[in-house]
Amino acid sequence: xxxxxxxxxxxxxxxxxxxxxxxxxxxxxxxxxxxxxxxxxxxxxxxxxxxxxxxxxxxxxxxxxxxxxxxxxxxxxxxxxxxxxxxxxxxxxxxxxxxxxxxxxxxxxxxxxxxxxxxxxxxxxxxxxxxxxxxxxxxxxxxxxxxxxxxxxxxxxxxxxxxxxxxxxxxxxxxxxxxxxxxxxxxxxxxxxxxxxxxxxxxxxxxxxxxxxxxxxxxxxxxxxxxxxxxxxxxxxxxxxxxxxxxxxxxxxxxxxxxxxxxxxxxxxxxxxxxxxxxxxxxxxxxxxxxxxxxxxxxxxxxxxxxxxxxxxxxxxxxxxxxxxxxxxxxxxxxxxxxxxxxxxxxxxxxxxxxxxxxxxxxxxxxxxxxxxxxxxxxxxxxxxxxxxxxxxxxxxxxxxxxxxxxxxxxxxxxxxxxxxxxxxxxxxxxxxxxxxxx
Amino acid sequence: xxxxxxxxxxxxxxxxxxxxxxxxxxxxxxxxxxxxxxxxxxxxxxxxxxxxxxxxxxxxxxxxxxxxxxxxxxxxxxxxxxxxxxxxxxxxxxxxxxxxxxxxxxxxxxxxxxxxxxxxxxxxxxxxxxxxxxxxxxxxxxxxxxxxxxxxxxxxxxxx
Ligand SMILES: Cc1cc2nc3c(=O)[nH]c(=O)nc-3n(C[C@H](O)[C@H](O)[C@H](O)COP(=O)(O)O)c2cc1C
Ligand code: SF4
Ligand code: FES
Numbered sequence: 057x058x059x060x061x062x063x064x065x066x067x068x069x070x071x072x073x074x075x076x077x078x079x080x081x082x083x084x085x086x087x088x089x090x091x092x093x094x095x096x097x098x099x100x101x102x103x104x105x106x107x108x109x110x111x112x113x114x115x116x117x118x119x120x121x122x123x124x125x126x127x128x129x130x131x132x133x134x135x136x137x138x139x140x141x142x143x144x145x146x147x148x149x150x151x152x153x154x155x156x157x158x159x160x161x162x163x164x165x166x167x168x169x170x171x172x173x174x175x176x177x178x179x180x181x182x183x184x185x186x187x188x189x190x191x192x193x194x195x196x197x198x199x200x201x202x203x204x205x206x207x208x209x210x211x212x213x214x215x216x217x218x219x220x221x222x223x224x225x226x227x228x229x230x231x232x233x234x235x236x237x238x239x240x241x242x243x244x245x246x247x248x249x250x251x252x253x254x255x256x257x258x259x260x261x262x263x264x265x266x267x268x269x270x271x272x273x274x275x276x277x278x279x280x281x282x283x284x285x286x287x288x289x290x291x292x293x294x295x296x297x298x299x300x301x302x303x304x305x306x307x308x309x310x311x312x313x314x315x316x317x318x319x320x321x322x323x324x325x326x327x328x329x330x331x332x333x334x335x336x337x338x339x340x341x342x343x344x345x346x347x348x349x350x351x352x353x354x355x356x357x358x359x360x361x362x363x364x365x366x367x368x369x370x371x372x373x374x375x376x377x378x379x380x381x382x383x384x385x386x387x388x389x390x391x392x393x394x395x396x397x398x399x400x401x402x403x404x405x406x407x408x409x410x411x412x413x414x415x416x417x418x419x420x421x422x423x424x425x426x427x428x429x430x431x432x433x434x435x436x437x438x439x440x441x442x443x444x445x446x447x448x449x450x451x452x453x454x455x456x457x458x459x460x461x462x463x464x465x466x467x468x469x470x471x472x473x474x475x476x477x478x479x480x481x482x483x484x485x486x487x488x489x490x491x492x493x494x495x
Numbered sequence: 496x497x498x499x500x501x502x503x504x505x506x507x508x509x510x511x512x513x514x515x516x517x518x519x520x521x522x523x524x525x526x527x528x529x530x531x532x533x534x535x536x537x538x539x540x541x542x543x544x545x546x547x548x549x550x551x552x553x554x555x556x557x558x559x560x561x562x563x564x565x566x567x568x569x570x571x572x573x574x575x576x577x578x579x580x581x582x583x584x585x586x587x588x589x590x591x592x593x594x595x596x597x598x599x600x601x602x603x604x605x606x607x608x609x610x611x612x613x614x615x616x617x618x619x620x621x622x623x624x625x626x627x628x629x630x631x632x633x634x635x636x637x638x639x640x641x642x643x644x645x646x647x648x649x650x651x652x653x654x655x
Contacts, residue, residue, distance in 0.1 A: 059625055059637070138514070150580045150619035181514075188527060188564045189620050191633040224512040227524045230564030232618065246522035246548075248561040264517060307582035307623040314624050349581050349619075380623060382582055396584050400618050406561075 059157055060314030063331045067293060069281045069301050070274070071317045074161045080196055082203035085164040091209055093283035094168050097175045098217055102133070105176040109279065111287030113299030118144055118235075118272030119348065119378045121298070121366045128269055130259035131177040137266040141173050141182035142244065142258075145273045146228055146235035148187055149348035150400060151380025154303035155273035157315045159186075159193045162277075163200035167223065169276030171209065172283060173269050174221045181222045183263070185240055188229045197225045232404035236452055237270050239406070250408050251452035274303055274379075294320030295365045302376075304364065308383035309336040320365045327364060328383065339385035343469075347377020349397050350457030352464035374464075390469040391476055394462055395423040401458030412455035415446040419462060426473055429480025436473045440466045496543040502532050506547070518548050522558055526565055535569040571606045571613030573651045575599070576630040579616055582623035586638075591627050592616055594641045598648060611655055612648070 062068070062075070078084045085091070097105055110125030131139060143166065147155040159166060170182050186194050201223050204210045212220050226244060228234050234243045238252035241263050262268025278300055282290045291299030298320045304327065306313050311333035318327065324344070328335065335341055341356035346364065352374040354362075362368050369376045384393065402416035422439050425431035443459040443466070450456065466473065498506070505528055506521075513520040525544050526536060533540050536559050545552040559565045577595050579588040596602055599614050606613040622628030625637030629644065636647055 147621050148619060151582050151623050152619075153621045153623045153625075156621045183512075187621070188562070189630065189633070192635075226512070226520070227527050229523050229527050229562035231562050243523060244520060245517070246519035246550075246554075246558070248558060264514070305624050307626060308585040313626070380582075382585070382623075384585060388585065393581060393584070396579070396581055400580055403618060 060312065063312070063314075063316050065326070065331050066317045067301050067319045068317055069285075069290075069293065070158065070165065070277050070303065071161070073165070074157075079161050080163055080200065082164055082200065082207055085162070086207075089284070090164055091168055093280040094171045094175075094209070095215070096283050097172045098215070098219065100175075102176055102178060105172065105283070108287040109176070109282060112278075112282040112290040113287075113294065113297060114275065114278050114282060114290070115298050115366060116272055117274035117278070117302065117379065119149060119350075119375075121376060124271060124275055124278075127259060127271070128173065128176050130257065131267045131269060132260065133178075135267050138181070139177055139179035140263045140266055140268045141170050141177075141179045142241070142263055142268055142270040143170060143182065143184040143273055143276055144235065144237065144240060144270060145184055145186045145190070145193070146232075146240060147190070147273070148232045148235050149350060149378045149380055150397070151305060151307050151345065151348045151382045152378040153305050153307075154315050154379055156190060156193060158273055158277050158303065159190075160196060163197050164204065165277045165280060166197075166273055167200060167204055167209070169279040170223060171214075171221055172279045173271070173276060175219070177267070177269055179269065180220045182224070183244060184223070184225045185234075185244055186225060186227055187234075188227050191227065194225045194227055201225070231406075232400075233406045233452075233454055236454065239452070240270070241268070248406075250406050272378075295363070295367070298366050302364065302379050305380045306332045306383070307381060309339065309341075309385040309388070310334065310383050311336055318364065321368075322364045324362045324364060325360050327381070332383075335383070335385055337385070339387065341383060342386045342388055343384040343390065343393075343465075345380075345382035345384075345461070346374055348380040349382065349400065349461055351375045351377045352460045353468065354464075355468055390465055390472045391423070391427045394465040394469075395420070395427045397461050397465075398423050398458065401454065405454060405458070409451035409455070411446050412450040412452075412458065415442055415450075415455065416458050418442055419458075423462075426476060429476045431477060433474070433477065436466060436470060496539060498529065498532055502528060510547070519550055519554075522548055522550070522555065523562065526555070526559065526562075530565060535566050537567075569606070569610070570604075570615075572611050572655075573631055574613050574615065575648070575651075576615045576617040576620070578618070578620050578622065578626070578628045578630075580619040580623075582619070583627040586626040588627035591629075591639060591641065591644060595629075595644060598645060612651065 114124045115121040231249045233239045234249035239249040243249040258268040258270045344354045344359035366376045398420045402420040407413045443463040446459040541555045545555045577592045601614040629636040629639045
């Protein structure tokens with residue numbers, strides 16, 4: 057069931073059961089320490105659970121890296137409304153393919169994390185929102201949920217302890233924007249995936265306007281090991297302001313692409329050369345994206361000395377993001393890459409606000425021209441100007457997600473855009489001398 | 496409209512997954528599951544889903560036009576989806592796409608004359624570390640070369 061060979065350099069905390077026979081079954085899970093952390097949480101107060109998560113320095117694994125313990129702490133204690141747990145399993149940031157591996161190999165780990173979150177905030181129901189393309193994962197999850205009900209880990213009177221929690225799967229239907237938390241909630245309520253005005257944030261008014269904890273799959277899956285090891289020990293796996301391990305998806309031009317669990321703060325060079333088996337064909341790395349295609353792009357030489365953590369990436373002007381590492385070698389056509397990235401965001405723009413809807417469309421048109429070599433110098437500037445104007449001016453962060461990689465590619469690889477124009481001009485000039493070619 | 500017993504059971508479970516008064520939440524999953532059986536979102540299906548959930552049909556239409564996996568026109572029995580997004584592109588996903596078009600004689604969102612196979616160029620499907628990736632209906636195929644693509648298609652033809 058594994059998708060790639062593990063690396064000896066991995067620190068296997070979340071993925072420790074991967075590769076065991078029937079790793080997705082509750083028998084394997086229980087035989088290997090499963091649901092022990094949830095049982096522990098039943099002996100703890102809500103504050104104690106949240107405190108442990110705060111001490112672990114766990115930051116959200118969906119892309120934004122918000123501290124999870126703090127987020128859980130925002131849920132009002134004394135609310136007459138029901139509370140909900142929502143799992144973001146929409147995973148559609150290009151370059152990211154880790155939540156899928158987690159669910160396929162160890163669905164009970166996610167269920168246990170959700171149960172603990174339910175205890176921490178007093179929620180009695182949860183929904184796992186799975187992107188439509190991952191239908192087989194819904195089958196895996198439904199089976200696991202059924203097993204958990206049968207063994208008394210879900211239901212009205214869990215383990216005879218008077219605790220209640222109901223868990224359901226819910227399918228999306230193909231829309232990147234539904235990964236954004238407020239759009240996801242709209243979609244879960246049966247509407248178009250258009251984002252909501254915030255505040256209020258989901259912790260206060262989320263699903264059905266009730267207090268809601270919404271986190272990424274990997275975030276929930278981190279929680280059982282936090283209670284098992286203790287927040288402090290879990291934090292120590294990572295770097296000072298970001299604890300634990302991160303599932304890292306190596307994609308692009310490395311020899312051993314795959315999903316690997318690496319401690320936060322892992323050196324980029326070691327990640328590429330040792331975990332990833334080096335650059336494909338021994339080529340040089342031209343460009344590097346740390347966490348999904350919405351992050352600003354780094355030059356190869358900028359990326360080599362960095363470490364994979366939030367602060368190190370922020371200092372270098374990019375983001376750790378979702379863990380979808382995209383590695384591009386010296387032969388990569390950056391104009392084409394910029395166009396393909398923009399093509400995606402233009403396609404996925406929900407159309408609600410003008411800077412994003414129009415901006416992505418214009419930039420895609422300009423990049424299409426530039427990629428064909430038929431644009432002008434002025435078009436290169438215009439791409440830069442338009443993306444700068446989108447940044448921070450759109451209703452939800454999808455607009456920024458489209459602008460950031462584009463602006464950085466134009467800035468750092470301008471010479472490639474110019475070279476394409478020149479090449480086209482030379483061939484046009486050649487064609488003009490040829491009386492048989494009409495231009 | 497009536498559906499197979501298996502689907503009816505699934506829909507009943509679905510409608511019971513949401514709190515009282517929140518049946519509308521079942522809308523998108525219900526469209527996805529019924530589309531799998533009916534083949535596309537037909538006008539009758541829109542009416543039926545609206546009736547079962549208890550909302551005006553226009554609210555169903557609104558959703559259908561938003562989500563890319565909901566189709567008003569039937570796709571082929573085998574819907575072949577080729578990802579050309581960035582991680583797949585870096586492993587020549589664009590060339591695989593061109594090959595797929597040639598091999599099948601189809602373009603983006605086109606269906607073969609016999610209704611058996613349809614083709615779509617899709618966005619990232621979460622298989623980036625095993626690029627380039629192809630999905631046939633809901634089945635994933637990883638590290639797809641041109642040869643491997645031909646084998647996949649040939650095996651589909653045998654199934655017909
Ligand atoms: C356009 C857009 C798409 C997103 N897609 C995802 C996604 O697929 N999965 C995810 O977990 N978070 C996604 N996010 C981030 C979520 O909005 C949210 O921050 C996250 O799910 C919170 O969980 P975390 O704190 O555990 O990271 C997306 C955000 C934006 C703006
Ligand atoms: S930025 Fe605006 S148009 Fe773009 S996805 Fe968000 S709300 Fe929709
Ligand atoms: S880029 Fe093709 S599956 Fe992610």
